Amino acid sequence: MGTKGAKGERGEPGNQGSQISKIAVKYVGGTCTARNKGEIYMNPRNSHLVVCDGSNWKYVKLTSIVAPTIASSCKEYYDRGFRGSQHSKAYLLRGTGWSNYKTYCDMTSGGWTLVGRACGSTTEFAPKSTFWYSNALINPNTAENIRDLRSMKNRGWISIPGRKVKVCFKGPQTSCAVFSHNLGLSLSRLFASKFGVTVSENYNFQKLRSAFHIPPNLTYKANKQWCGLNLGNGCNHGTNPNVGYRHTISRIGCIGDNSGHSMCRLDDYALGIGVSSCKDGHGCYRTGTRTKSLHYKDAGRFGYFRQTAFIYVQ
Known part of the structure; x- marks a missing residue:
């Protein structure tokens, strides 16, 4: 992970689950490159999770996860x-x-x-x-x-x-x-x-x-x-x-x-x-x-x- 850079320009908010333009390094903890592809961080400003796809940070669309109930038969x-x-x-x-x-x-x-x-x-x-x-x-x-x-x-x-x-x-x-x-x-x-x-x-x-x-x-x-x-x-x-x-x-x-x-x-x-x-x-x-x-x-x-x-x- 590279040295934390200066706060960048805030991009336009995207829909949940869609790609966003480069998120400020300050919020996600580093630059998204092929070296840290797959890393996930939480954006403290909006509590969204973002994942590095190898070049850009993308929002992670979350759905409710319900553990399967134990059956009765x-x-x-x-x-x-x-x-x-x-x-x-x-x-x-x-x-x-x-x-x-x-x-x-x-x-x-x-x-x-x-x-x-x-x-x-x-x-x-x-x-x-x-x-x-x-x-x-x-x-x-x-x-x-x-x-x-x-x-x-x-x-x-x-x-x-x-x-x-x-x-x-x-x-x-x-x-x-x-x-x-x-x-x-x-x-x-x-x-x-x-x-x-x-x-x-x-x-x-x-x-x-x-x-x-x-x-x-x-x-x-x-x-x-x-x-x-x-x-x-x-x-x-x-x-x-x-x-x-x-x-x-x-x-x-x-x-x-x-x-x-x-x-x-x-x-x-x-x-x-x-x-x-x-x-x-x-x-x-x-x-x-x-x-x-x-x-x-x-x-x-x-x-x-x-x-x-x-x-x-x-």
Whole structure:
């Protein structure tokens, strides 16, 4: 930078963002040459920023810079343009009524927010577990790590109003089925207040079995069946599964029966998350908290799947 020169003649003011004639050296701190090209100073007379373009000082046109807000769901980030599998990763989300939190976002098909994981060998998502509808969390700080296979329930389960649930039965993006309920509710509110919810996909055992890639030795040839969300009684779909002992419960999935007589005792077949049967650890016509999260029953075959299912909302 050269020696500060004497005050020069004041030039005509230009429009914001336009080039001005040489600004007095006194105001900008030096002569604009190729040596100091790119230097920026503030003109103390009018508080404008000026930049050296290699020969003359130019006004810098400023616009308001607003930091991008933290989205409340992965769908919101998707709508901002973060689309495609290359953008599927952990994002910071705004916790409505909570602190901000990180979770994995599947940025395909509209943007899916990971809100839960159900480890098949545990009971956190048993049919009668309070985790379905309470505000209690499970390992919430692991939500951003798709390699973590422990059960998880984060703030999104409670705070994100959604219209669809996606269950990936064998990993973060594998063997997936979408349940479109169109209620605009968070999962905690849905499981607390909406019962016997049918979904637009019109699942039956065969369709769900195909989506989940269930082994061929499990055939699921039920005479009576019901598929959907939060069923507490096959006879009365308005029954609250959260209260008392229920004969049959299907939180997410299908339950069915061999007999052709009644929908009241759908306890011979079960497939999904939080589903009950005669072999769920509580016997026929009763449900409880000991049932494994991924319990299944197919006529004489029963047990639980040992993988972890991933639960998303949109």
